[in-house]
Amino acid sequence: MSHVLAAVAWPYANGPRHIGHVSGFGVPSDVFSRYMRMAGHDVLMVSGTDEHGTPIQVQADAEGVTPRELADRYNRVIVEDLHGLGLSYDLFTRTTTRNHYAVVQDLFEGMYRNGYIVPKTTMGAISPSTGRTLPDRYIEGTCPICGYESARGDQCDNCGNQLDPIDLINPKSKINGETPEFVETEHFFLDLPALAEVLRQWLDTREGWRPNVLRFSKNLLDDLQPRAITRDLEWGVPIPLDGWRDRSDKRIYVWFDAVIGYLSASIEWARRSGDPEAWRRWWSTDGEGKDAQTYYFMGKDNIVFHSVIWPALLAGYSGEGAHDGEPGDLGRLNLPTEVVSSEYLTMEGRKFSSSRRVVIYVRDFLERYDADALRYFIAAAGPESNDTDFTWAEFLRRNNDELVAGWGNLVNRSISMAAKNFGEIPPVDPAGLTEADEALLATARAGFATVGDLIAKHRQKQAIGEAMRVVAEANKYLSEQAPWKLKDAADKPRMGTILHVALQVVSDANTLLTPFLPHSAQKVHELLGGTGVHAPMPRIVEVSDLDGGPAYPVLTGDYTQGARWESVPLAVGRPLAAPKPVFRKLDPSIVDEELARLAG
Numbered sequence: 001m002s003h004v005l006a007a008v009a010w011p012y013a014n015g016p017r018h019i020g021h022v023s024g025f026g027v028p029s030d031v032f033s034r035y036m037r038m039a040g041h042d043v044l045m046v047s048g049t050d051e052h053g054t055p056i057q058v059q060a061d062a063e064g065v066t067p068r069e070l071a072d073r074y075n076r077v078i079v080e081d082l083h084g085l086g087l088s089y090d091l092f093t094r095t096t097t098r099n100h101y102a103v104v105q106d107l108f109e110g111m112y113r114n115g116y117i118v119p120k121t122t123m124g125a126i127s128p129s130t131g132r133t134l135p136d137r138y139i140e141g142t143c144p145i146c147g148y149e150s151a152r153g154d155q156c157d158n159c160g161n162q163l164d165p166i167d168l169i170n171p172k173s174k175i176n177g178e179t180p181e182f183v184e185t186e187h188f189f190l191d192l193p194a195l196a197e198v199l200r201q202w203l204d205t206r207e208g209w210r211p212n213v214l215r216f217s218k219n220l221l222d223d224l225q226p227r228a229i230t231r232d233l234e235w236g237v238p239i240p241l242d243g244w245r246d247r248s249d250k251r252i253y254v255w256f257d258a259v260i261g262y263l264s265a266s267i268e269w270a271r272r273s274g275d276p277e278a279w280r281r282w283w284s285t286d287g288e289g290k291d292a293q294t295y296y297f298m299g300k301d302n303i304v305f306h307s308v309i310w311p312a313l314l315a316g317y318s319g320e321g322a323h324d325g326e327p328g329d330l331g332r333l334n335l336p337t338e339v340v341s342s343e344y345l346t347m348e349g350r351k352f353s354s355s356r357r358v359v360i361y362v363r364d365f366l367e368r369y370d371a372d373a374l375r376y377f378i379a380a381a382g383p384e385s386n387d388t389d390f391t392w393a394e395f396l397r398r399n400n401d402e403l404v405a406g407w408g409n410l411v412n413r414s415i416s417m418a419a420k421n422f423g424e425i426p427p428v429d430p431a432g433l434t435e436a437d438e439a440l441l442a443t444a445r446a447g448f449a450t451v452g453d454l455i456a457k458h459r460q461k462q463a464i465g466e467a468m469r470v471v472a473e474a475n476k477y478l479s480e481q482a483p484w485k486l487k488d489a490a491d492k493p494r495m496g497t498i499l500h501v502a503l504q505v506v507s508d509a510n511t512l513l514t515p516f517l518p519h520s521a522q523k524v525h526e527l528l529g530g531t532g533v534h535a536p537m538p539r540i541v542e543v544s545d546l547d548g549g550p551a552y553p554v555l556t557g558d559y560t561q562g563a564r565w566e567s568v569p570l571a572v573g574r575p576l577a578a579p580k581p582v583f584r585k586l587d588p589s590i591v592d593e594e595l596a597r598l599a600g
Helices: 019-024 026-038 054-063 067-084 098-113 192-204 211-223 254-259 261-273 300-317 362-368 371-381 392-421 435-456 460-481 489-513 518-527 589-599
Strands: 003-008 042-049 091-094 117-126 139-142 169-173 181-190 230-232 250-252 293-299 338-342 345-347 388-390 539-543 552-556
Touching (some): 003 261, 019 026, 019 338, 019 362, 019 371, 026 042, 026 293, 026 338, 026 460, 042 067, 042 261, 054 067, 091 261, 098 254, 098 300, 181 230, 181 300, 192 211, 192 300, 211 338, 250 254, 293 300, 300 338, 371 392, 371 518, 435 460, 460 489
Parallel strands (some): 003 042, 042 091
Antiparallel strands (some): 117 181, 230 250, 539 552
16 A cells, blocks of 8 residues: 555636536546545545635625635635535645645745745836736736747746746736736745756656656756745735735735645645644655655646646755755655646637636536536546547537446346346356356456556546446447347346346446446446445535634545455345436437527
8 A cells, every 4th residue: 555645736716617627637636536545545635725816806806805705605616516526535625724824834934944935126017007916827918938929927828938927028917908017026036946956857757747748847947937936915825034924915926825735735634634744644755755656636737836836845845956955844745756737628619718608617517417427528538638629519429328328228237137037136057157258257357457557647538448348348248148038947047147247247347437437336336236335425514724714615525435446246146126227318409508508
């Protein structure tokens, strides 16, 4: 058993999340975590809502509420949506807890002592009409490096280079279109150049990463610049230095505090577990955490923060890099084992856009369709290594032709025939198994190694394809063996053998599909006469802030129960009842209905 950290990107709490978001950070991380738990590893899956920064301040002002009130509203919406998808977080929390503030400030102070955070006078962008600071991401212009006309003030999505708003050609505010003014202001910067070599050495040791992620990350090292980690802002984590901590106009930049959330959430989980030091099993380079595996899940727009910025913070805090130094109070911290980045999901050929109504929110989707139908689409056809287009026609086809007619059909006809003819799991004929019986059982057993290895390597599309290949082989076997034709009493032992083999493969295939389809996996387990928890689910719990702040909802769960990643022989004689359909067949009319909704 090893310790495995699944660190999942933090959704921003300025609105509900759409299916494009969860295709990048949500479902892939849950499939991985569920498999790793089933395989016997000690998994810690953490994240939360990212709640600081100017965008929330701007939106709150526009709605006439406080930033906290806005964050509270969308934190709850997001928690409920992720719960609906069955995402098995050990802790899904938020960045406005006092625990988070303390951990962020601890890392800031540790890096400052080691010389990796330095003060610097710079030019900051402000809105001429309001006098308020404009966040880098709310400034858009032409990239001075590659000429891309829609570069953001912090980064160009075309060439991937870090930028400063003042360097943009023809910068404009995305809030109101005005040209920002630039004024002198003092801030603290992360000395990335001093950490470039340690980052390079670390990236050179990475194996098995998706090639685009590793190549992109290494290219960024060629021109690292100091990066501002504080902002002229009222909403965020205070700067923990004398002369700064009581200022209301300076805060730690949201990107700095959000990535630290992985660590603060782990610490919060440990404190809530009754063992405040338990987080070290996944984080401490020295001692029991030194062999931990840590995986970070996100969309490709977040690669730089996880493959360069976050490792730089961890290394600087641990006293590594050109300035050396001493580890902070939390000790030396593990750098990521792998950064698992997905590409973009588009919708009907267009980029997701809430403002243009090219969107379907998770909540709206789950009101009309089953969670596992969406999980299946994301796993089988999602943006794992290439941009992928979600179309309602393709969603309908995969639901009806693959889930219903493939997997659902196998479950239904196998259990129906066994229930009708035997009322229980039938025994195998003492005469033994045929070559066809043995071949199908061997195919199902082999799936555990094949599918498990692919999930562990973050090749989920191929993994679910292999699981569905077992399903297809079982459907083919049933059609060829045709147990419904064995009507004579003398043939009943052979019928029982065929159905026993089919049901065993249904059980095995259900286990193989459990990480992908946990809701239906529990149903199939029960249809096979199983009891207890097969696929544990998260629950929403209202908690008090550990350090006296306001209460809030978290996602958590007990995942110690459930199926193991192995073939378990079915118990002969276990009662069976006529099954209910596991999946809903969708009417083709939904395509026109959903396209009409998109058109407004």
